[in-house]
Amino acid sequence: MKETPQKEDVEYWRWQEYHRVFSEKKWKNKDVITAGVDVGSVGSKATIMIDGEVYSWGVMRTGSNSPDSAKKALDWAMEGTGLRLDDLKYIVGTGYGRVNVPMANKAITEIACHAKGANYIWGPRVRTVLDVGGQDIKAIRCDETGRVTSFLMNDKCAAGTGRGMEVFADLLKIPIEKIGEVSLEVEEEPPPVSCTCVAFAKTEAMGLLRKGWSKEKVLAAYTHAMAIRMGNLIKRVGLEKEFVITGGQSKNIGIVSRIEKALDVKCLPMPDWRENGLDPMIAGAIGAALFGKALYEKAQKS
Amino acid sequence: MITAGIDLGTQSVKAVILKDNELISRGKAFSGFDPAKAAEEALGEALKEVKLAMSKLVHVTATGPGMDMAPNSNSTVSMMGADAKAGVYLFPNARTIVDVGAEEARAVKCDVNGIMMDFVVNERCAAGAGAFIEAMARALEVKLEDMGPLSLKAERASSINASCVIFGESDVVSLIHRQESKPEIARAIFDAMADRVSSMVHRLGVNPDVVLVGGVAKDVGFVASLKRKLGIDVLIPAYPEYAGALGAALVAVNRVRKA
Numbered sequence: 001m002k003e004t005p006q007k008e009d010v011e012y013w014r015w016q017e018y019h020r021v022f023s024e025k026k027w028k029n030k031d032v033i034t035a036g037v038d039v040g041s042v043g044s045k046a047t048i049m050i051d052g053e054v055y056s057w058g059v060m061r062t063g064s065n066s067p068d069s070a071k072k073a074l075d076w077a078m079e080g081t082g083l084r085l086d087d088l089k090y091i092v093g094t095g096y097g098r099v100n101v102p103m104a105n106k107a108i109t110e111i112a113c114h115a116k117g118a119n120y121i122w123g124p125r126v127r128t129v130l131d132v133g134g135q136d137i138k139a140i141r142c143d144e145t146g147r148v149t150s151f152l153m154n155d156k157c158a159a160g161t162g163r164g165m166e167v168f169a170d171l172l173k174i175p176i177e178k179i180g181e182v183s184l185e186v187e188e189e190p191p192p193v194s195c196t197c198v199a200f201a202k203t204e205a206m207g208l209l210r211k212g213w214s215k216e217k218v219l220a221a222y223t224h225a226m227a228i229r230m231g232n233l234i235k236r237v238g239l240e241k242e243f244v245i246t247g248g249q250s251k252n253i254g255i256v257s258r259i260e261k262a263l264d265v266k267c268l269p270m271p272d273w274r275e276n277g278l279d280p281m282i283a284g285a286i287g288a289a290l291f292g293k294a295l296y297e298k299a300q301k302s
Numbered sequence: 303m304i305t306a307g308i309d310l311g312t313q314s315v316k317a318v319i320l321k322d323n324e325l326i327s328r329g330k331a332f333s334g335f336d337p338a339k340a341a342e343e344a345l346g347e348a349l350k351e352v353k354l355a356m357s358k359l360v361h362v363t364a365t366g367p368g369m370d371m372a373p374n375s376n377s378t379v380s381m382m383g384a385d386a387k388a389g390v391y392l393f394p395n396a397r398t399i400v401d402v403g404a405e406e407a408r409a410v411k412c413d414v415n416g417i418m419m420d421f422v423v424n425e426r427c428a429a430g431a432g433a434f435i436e437a438m439a440r441a442l443e444v445k446l447e448d449m450g451p452l453s454l455k456a457e458r459a460s461s462i463n464a465s466c467v468i469f470g471e472s473d474v475v476s477l478i479h480r481q482e483s484k485p486e487i488a489r490a491i492f493d494a495m496a497d498r499v500s501s502m503v504h505r506l507g508v509n510p511d512v513v514l515v516g517g518v519a520k521d522v523g524f525v526a527s528l529k530r531k532l533g534i535d536v537l538i539p540a541y542p543e544y545a546g547a548l549g550a551a552l553v554a555v556n557r558v559r560k561a
Contacts, residue, residue, distance in 0.1 A: 065479060135469065135472065159426075198468045199467040199468065200405060200428055210336075
């Protein structure tokens with residue numbers, strides 16, 4: 001068991017690493033068991049599927065070594081399932097570190113995987129997917145099969161991504177899971193900060209605190225600016241209902257509610273991932289595992 | 303006549319004291335959470351060095367992003383204005399002043415009198431500023447002061463994303479895992495920064511002499527890369543990080559004379 005850290009060394013940015021197994025499902029050797037491993041810049045996610053149904057997953061922080069992170073996430077998804085690497089018929093790697101997933105049979109871009117995964121989580125009505133990860137923002141349009149029809153991403157600048165939120169959590173001493181709620185605890189929405197550069201996040205926050213702003217107001221101003229950046233990306237790709245958000249920031253109610261306001265649209269409801277639902281953070285890994293199934297079956301036929 | 307200039311930067315506050323037009327002392331303090339206090343410390347240190355009381359200062363001019371927080375200042379001047387004044391004071395033939403600090407980079411075009419004519423700044427982005435080198439040194443696990451000398455050992459440079467500090471950091475981590483040599487990675491980091499800074503200079507038109515000031519001017523790695531990118535020599539004063547404060551103090555002299 002890990003010991004609870006002493007109060008002074010609390011790492012407020014550190015989000016919960018966890019894994020889950022739907023233990024009511026049982027796997028048999030004849031099943032098509034596939035895995036998707038999504039190595040993001042900040043989080044590594046692995047999902048195992050049995051005949052195209054989610055069976056288990058693991059979510060953890062990406063270390064400095066992508067191949068290691070991929071292996072650890074996959075091991076965690078398999079933990080307690082009795083599965084071994086050999087039992088997995090096909091593994092697809094995706095995400096920022098997809099070329100560094102040593103056990104993968106194939107690498108597929110995370111854009112395709114997120115659309116496919118969102119289609120699985122929310123069903124065929126999904127047409128626009130916003131994926132907000134540690135340093136990426138992607139706005140994706142897709143059809144009823146989860147096939148990508150167009151997309152846009154932040155390719156030159158990491159401003160307004162999850163990494164900035166981690167900096168704020170640490171500086172303001174607010175656990176990252178609470179940051180969305182806290183950002184909504186303002187009577188009036190402050191104007192957005194002018195600069196969301198992750199490298200400047202600390203200076204930006206200190207400047208506002210110095211002006212006498214409350215933590216809540218500082219967070220609201222930063223979250224507001226992030227939501228505007230994301231909203232603009234979606235406007236450029238074109239918003240078509242139904243709309244969903246995937247990736248780590250989908251759990252940030254401060255971001256989600258502000259994007260909804262900026263675009264005047266409601267997202268499809270978030271699955272109860274803390275209970276028995278799927279986690280929107282693993283959408284990419286789900287998509288990858290689904291591609292794995294299709295590729296495996298295609299190979300069997302030929 | 304004794305005047306002072308204070309430059310309230312994002313990382314540190316610098317102060318200089320002039321007697322007539324002659325620089326007689328300097329002081330520095332970390333900005334921290336309270337730049338006003340840091341300004342008092344920096345100015346106090348400079349005054350102490352020449353055994354002067356605050357009351358001897360005829361005029362104090364503040365500059366830098368935190369200039370509005372300066373206590374005991376009589377006036378303020380823009381960072382570009384201060385750079386232009388200091389550049390021409392230090393090198394009379396200077397027509398382009400490049401100032402690279404912790405979180406800011408700018409290029410200033412000026413005339414023979416040190417009057418600012420035009421400028422370009424890196425707004426809202428850390429790529430091209432000192433923060434870039436700091437973040438990359440952390441990723442590379444090299445001390446900040448060792449980055450420059452390390453980069454000079456490389457014959458060629460690796461390739462990294464220069465558009466964003468955060469993306470650059472990820473690139474550096476991947477390069478380490480591909481076991482590229484640290485000097486080549488370090489050189490790539492300085493080349494990337496120099497690319498950003500030289501493109502600012504090009505937007506103004508390259509008017510020699512080009513003078514480089516700001517804390518990053520002390521980094522031999524960045525200086526070498528900038529010279530290569532610009533294809534001309536770059537002049538660097540002693541104590542380049544005090545240029546902003548010096549410019550402010552020179553402005554203070556002018557303001558007293560005009561009054």
